[in-house]
Amino acid sequence: MLSVEGLRSSYGRIEVLHGIELSVSAGEIVTVVGANGAGKTTLLKCLSGIQPVSAGSIVFRGEALTAVPAYRRLKRGLAQSPEGRQIFTNLTVEENLRLGAYLFADEKVERDMEDAFVMFPILKQKRDQAAGGLSGGQQQMLAIARALMGRPSCLLLDEPSMGLAPILVAQIFDVVKGLRAHDVTVLLVEQNAFGALSIADRGYVMETGRITMSGPAAELIADERIRQAYLGI
Numbered sequence: 547m548l549s550v551e552g553l554r555s556s557y558g559r560i561e562v563l564h565g566i567e568l569s570v571s572a573g574e575i576v577t578v579v580g581a582n583g584a585g586k587t588t589l590l591k592c593l594s595g596i597q598p599v600s601a602g603s604i605v606f607r608g609e610a611l612t613a614v615p616a617y618r619r620l621k622r623g624l625a626q627s628p629e630g631r632q633i634f635t636n637l638t639v640e641e642n643l644r645l646g647a648y649l650f651a652d653e654k655v656e657r658d659m660e661d662a663f664v665m666f667p668i669l670k671q672k673r674d675q676a677a678g679g680l681s682g683g684q685q686q687m688l689a690i691a692r693a694l695m696g697r698p699s700c701l702l703l704d705e706p707s708m709g710l711a712p713i714l715v716a717q718i719f720d721v722v723k724g725l726r727a728h729d730v731t732v733l734l735v736e737q738n739a740f741g742a743l744s745i746a747d748r749g750y751v752m753e754t755g756r757i758t759m760s761g762p763a764a765e766l767i768a769d770e771r772i773r774q775a776y777l778g779i
């Protein structure tokens with residue numbers, strides 16, 4: 547579904563992605579784990595089109611994406627739930643969800659909203675409240691639900707567990723795992739390597755702009771180097 551080859555990207559003259567190779571098949575949950583500053587967010591920004599790519603290719607559902615502007619990528623089925631959630635705090639929960647559906651003016655928007663409320667019952671309860679009043683975990687759910695309103699076939703998730711209490715972290719990972727049942731393929735970027743690898747099919751380890759390891763998530767969790775470097779075991 548998504549294939550990245552030789553991807554390079556820079557901020558000014560400083561290159562931070564040095565030739566990333568990565569692929570995601572339809573129906574998979576794939577995670578990219580790595581320390582703060584490894585380049586995970588930059589990678590997702592390249593995929594969603596808000597960070598320029600200096601070399602390499604991104605192919606999504608058989609089409610080259612590299613030259614496609616960010617606003618057209620959602621139309622092709624690629625949505626991102628950004629780092630730090632970036633919900634509209636002054637708008638209500640429902641208004642935030644409607645913004646996620648801005649591409650569509652059909653009656654399916656209402657059904658999608660009902661689906662979102664089935665998936666996230668707390669959002670239904672808070673539907674008319676300002677999103678800024680939601681807890682961190684609820685805001686993260688709203689960010690994911692908003693991205694799903696764009697009817698993506700592939701969802702890019704940037705650090706959904708960031709800043710959440712452990713119990714909420716577990717809930718968010720459950721939600722991400724459940725996306726599979728909704729026919730959404732997931733590329734999940736996380737510093738919480740254990741949580742992410744626990745729900746993923748496959749994983750990549752990123753260190754200073756390079757992929758240094760990859761494989762089935764279960765193998766990565768069992769790998770001694772990963773256990774020491776990322777899992778604190």
Ligand code: ATP
Pocket residue numbers: 557562580581582583584585586587588589629737
């Ligand atoms: P985090 O978990 O903090 O988001 P990350 O793995 O996502 O980390 P990136 O945010 O992609 O890492 O950052 C990769 C490198 O690029 C880091 O060295 C960072 O300092 C640098 N960087 C990120 N954004 C910018 C920017 N806007 N201008 C200059 N350098 C940047």
